[in-house]
Amino acid sequence: xxxxxxxxxxxxxxxxxxxxxxxxxxxxxxxxxxxxxxxxxxxxxxxxxxxxxxxxxxxxxxxxxxxxxxxxxxxxxxxxxxxxxxxxxxxxxxxxxxxxxxxxxxxxxxxxxxxxxxxxxxxxxxxxxxxxxxxxxxxxxxxxxxxxxxxxxxxxxxxxxxxxxxxxxxxxxxxxxxxxxxxxxxxxxxxxxxxxxxxxxxxxxxxxxxxxxxxxxxxxxxxxxxxxxxxxxxxxxxxxxxxxxxxxxxxxxxxxxxxxxxxxxxxxxxxxxxxxxxxxxxxxxxxxxxxxxxxxxxxxxxxxxxxxxxxxxxxxxxxxxxxxxxxxxxxxxxxxxxxxxxxxxxxxxxxxxxxxxxxxxx
Amino acid sequence: xxxxxxxxxxxxxxxxxxxxxxxxxxxxxxxxxxxxxxxxxxxxxxxxxxxxxxxxxxxxxxxxxxxxxxxxxxxxxxxxxxxxxxxxxxxxxxxxxxxxxxxxxxxxxxxxxxxxxxxxxxxxxxxx
Numbered sequence: 001x002x003x004x005x006x007x008x009x010x011x012x013x014x015x016x017x018x019x020x021x022x023x024x025x026x027x028x029x030x031x032x033x034x035x036x037x038x039x040x041x042x043x044x045x046x047x048x049x050x051x052x053x054x055x056x057x058x059x060x061x062x063x064x065x066x067x068x069x070x071x072x073x074x075x076x077x078x079x080x081x082x083x084x085x086x087x088x089x090x091x092x093x094x095x096x097x098x099x100x101x102x103x104x105x106x107x108x109x110x111x112x113x114x115x116x117x118x119x120x121x122x123x124x125x126x127x128x129x130x131x132x133x134x135x136x137x138x139x140x141x142x143x144x145x146x147x148x149x150x151x152x153x154x155x156x157x158x159x160x161x162x163x164x165x166x167x168x169x170x171x172x173x174x175x176x177x178x179x180x181x182x183x184x185x186x187x188x189x190x191x192x193x194x195x196x197x198x199x200x201x202x203x204x205x206x207x208x209x210x211x212x213x214x215x216x217x218x219x220x221x222x223x224x225x226x227x228x229x230x231x232x233x234x235x236x237x238x239x240x241x242x243x244x245x246x247x248x249x250x251x252x253x254x255x256x257x258x259x260x261x262x263x264x265x266x267x268x269x270x271x272x273x274x275x276x277x278x279x280x281x282x283x284x285x286x287x288x289x290x291x292x293x294x295x296x297x298x299x300x301x302x303x304x305x306x307x308x309x310x311x312x313x314x315x316x317x318x319x320x321x322x323x324x325x326x327x328x329x330x331x332x333x334x335x336x337x338x339x340x341x342x343x344x345x346x347x348x349x350x351x352x353x354x355x356x357x358x359x360x361x362x
Numbered sequence: 363x364x365x366x367x368x369x370x371x372x373x374x375x376x377x378x379x380x381x382x383x384x385x386x387x388x389x390x391x392x393x394x395x396x397x398x399x400x401x402x403x404x405x406x407x408x409x410x411x412x413x414x415x416x417x418x419x420x421x422x423x424x425x426x427x428x429x430x431x432x433x434x435x436x437x438x439x440x441x442x443x444x445x446x447x448x449x450x451x452x453x454x455x456x457x458x459x460x461x462x463x464x465x466x467x468x469x470x471x472x473x474x475x476x477x478x479x480x481x482x483x484x485x486x487x488x489x490x
Contacts, residue, residue, distance in 0.1 A: 032455070033426050034401045222400065222426060290404045292424050313403040313426055341422075341429065 005050035006143045006204045014218050022116035024051040026221055033222035037315045040190050040227055041358045044149035045219040046211050051115040052144055054198065055122070056108070059134030063106045068264055069128055070101070071246060073256035077103035083174045083187060086254050087246045088113075088121065089266030093273065094242040095249060097121050098234060100187060102176045110176070110183075112196075114236050128265070142183075143204025147216060148194035148227075150358065155214050156184075156195055159207065168195075189224065191231025191356045229312050230321065232284060232353030238295055239282065239309040239323055247273055248325055250282040250352050280306065283330065284350035284362065285322040291340055293322035293347070300337040300344060303327035308338065316355045323352050365393050367459055371475060372484035373435045378459065379478055382466070387475075389435060390463040391423060391454065394488050399425035402451040407443040407465055414440060414467070416474065421464055423454065432464065436474050442466040 002025045011018065016027035027048065029036060039045040057066060066074040072086035082103050088096045097117045102110040113121045125136050147156050157165060160179070167179035176185030183198035199207050212218065225235065232250075234240055240249035247255075247270065255270060256262070273279050285308065287293055293311030306326030314321045322338075330336065332351055337344040350362040366372070371379040376395035380388040396402065406422040414420045414434040421432035443465045446453060454462035469475065479487065 029400065032401055032452075034403075034452075226426065290406060290424075292403060292426075292429060294429075313424075 003051070005048055006201045007048040007050060007145075007208055010205060010208050010212075011048065011218070014212075016218070016220060019221070021051070021221060024115060026051060027218070029220040029222045030218050033220065033226065034315045036217055036219035036223035037226050039217035040149045040192055040219060040223065041316050041355070042150065043215075043217070044147060044151040044155050044194070045217040045223065046208070047146040047148070047219050047224055048144075048208070049146050049196065050143040050204065053113045053115050053118045053121065054139040054142060054144070055111040055113060055125070056137045056139055057111060057125075057134060058108050058137065059132075060107060061132035062109055062134045065129060065132040065134055066101060066109060067262055069125065070099070071251070071255045071264060071266070071270075072101075073262060073264075074101060074103065074109065075262075076256065077101075080104055081171075081175045081177045083176055083185065085174075087251050088124070089246065089264075089270075090124075090242055091265060091269070092242075093245050093266040093269030095236070095240045095244055095246055095251070096124055096242055098236055098240070098251070098254075102185070116237060141201055142198045143201050144196060144198050145204065145208060145211070146188055146190075146194065146196045147211060148188045148190040148192045150192060152192065152194035152216070155211065155216050156197070158214060159210050189231070189233055190227040191233070192227075192358070225310075226312050226315060229310050229323065230314050230316055230355035232323070232351070234282075234323070235310055244325075245270065245273055245279050247279040248281060250323075277328065279328060280325045281328050281330075282309065282323055282325050282352050283332065284352040284354060285311075285324050285336070285338065285347040286350055286354075286362070287320040287322075287338070287345065287347045289319075289345070291345060292320045293338060293340070298339045299324050299326055299347075300339065301326055301330050301334070303329040306330070306336075314354060316358070317360060321354045322347075365459075366481040366485045368481040370459065370481065371435075371478035372481065373433065373478060374484070374487050375433050376488075377432060377435045379435050379475070380463075381475065385438075385469045385472060386441065386466055387436065387438075387469055388463050388466050390458060391432060392484070393458045395423075395430075396455050396458045396462070399423060399430055400427045401425055402454045405447040405451045405454060405464065407447065408440045410440050410443060412440045414438065434467075435478060436467065436469055437471065438467040438469040440465050441468050
């Protein structure tokens with residue numbers, strides 16, 4: 001039994017090739033994944049992300065609960081609408097999921113988590129909420145559209161009312177605001193400017209159609225993956241999972257160690273890992289000759305073997321790039337080898353970020 | 363269902379063969395194969411002069427999704443490769459049976475052609 005988003009009929013009408021994505025029937029592409037990718041890098045594209053799970057955490061203890069639940073510290077959030085990226089860990093310090101938390105007040109937060117991990121996320125949150133005075137409320141009554149690209153904000157602006165435009169004027173990156181019936185956030189998963197917009201279900205199709213009429217290109221999960229990978233953003237299940245420490249997944253920056261008495265789940269394990277300095281690390285790999293790096297290929301280094309977590313052909317760069325978990329002693333700039341189709345191929349190690357705002361960044 | 367031109371011969375591994383006369387054949391991958399693979403990003407071809415035998419993996423079609431081996435449909439010598447694919451691998455997507463051809467061969471034994479599938483047999487094979 002697969003679920004369908006409120007935009008399902010729109011995808012079919014646009015000739016999308018549909019695939020099963022963790023129980024959701026989603027578009028993989030509408031013809032050419034590379035053309036969709038390029039539309040986002042050079043103009044604007046839109047993604048149906050209605051399958052993502054929205055969870056509101058409300059109540060007297062909401063702040064205390066989230067300070068315990070995730071690696072980053074929601075106490076840093078003081079401006080209404082500000083968002084925070086964080087990891088939700090198990091007691092062993094493995095990543096249950098990565099998520100975005102929007103702050104409205106100390107008693108009112110909105111979380112957006114992965115749909116693939118929805119059930120375990122919700123049950124983990126319910127389990128951890130014991131003893132806290134709060135409500136965890138899933139919000140399935142919304143659609144969600146990500147509009148991304150250098151022209152994305154201007155395109156969306158054409159569909160907003162003066163009141164809504166005022167609400168989002170001068171909004172900095174990683175903020176969200178409720179503007180009439182739309183929740184508009186300056187977040188995304190592409191490395192381009194744009195919005196992620198949460199829309200009441202009954203208005204989602206109309207909003208999608210209006211963006212389509214403006215020439216915003218519908219983009220599928222294929223382009224979403226190549227865009228996020230170029231931007232060096234992790235994909236849960238590939239680049240990290242419950243067996244992987246955030247220290248080994250380029251998520252150390254999401255860990256707020258201060259104040260030292262904040263007892264977030266997994267803290268003791270992470271502190272010990274940090275002191276030992278033995279966790280592998282997530283780096284970027286670049287292959288400039290022919291061929292495409294793929295998940296699970298072995299990375300051979302003088303310090304031992306690593307593994308490619310996500311690899312793809314980068315349409316923006318014209319060659320392959322990958323994220324790989326390698327021994328910590330491997331340095332940026334090193335040349336290491338990847339076992340591809342029974343041959344060892346030389347690749348260069350970079351920081352795990354390749355393209356931002358349409359430009360190469362390594 | 364994908365388009366399968368009736369004048370071509372096919373292999374169950376999704377290569378097509380066009381008989382050009384004088385023992386020369388052109389080889390490519392089918393519309394169905396390119397649809398399965400998605401956007402092509404690299405095509406690795408054999409070299410002119412290579413002697414290849416039926417079933418050898420002689421080329422690689424690498425798409426955004428996967429790398430896929432291409433097998434020699436017949437025994438013979440490679441006499442020409444489609445150099446356009448070096449800069450425009452997407453021709454395999456846009457015109458699999460035409461401009462997206464891969465290479466040409468001089469066939470060693472033309473009777474081998476009789477063993478290839480016709481369009482109807484290939485179309486049946488991909489329906490499963």
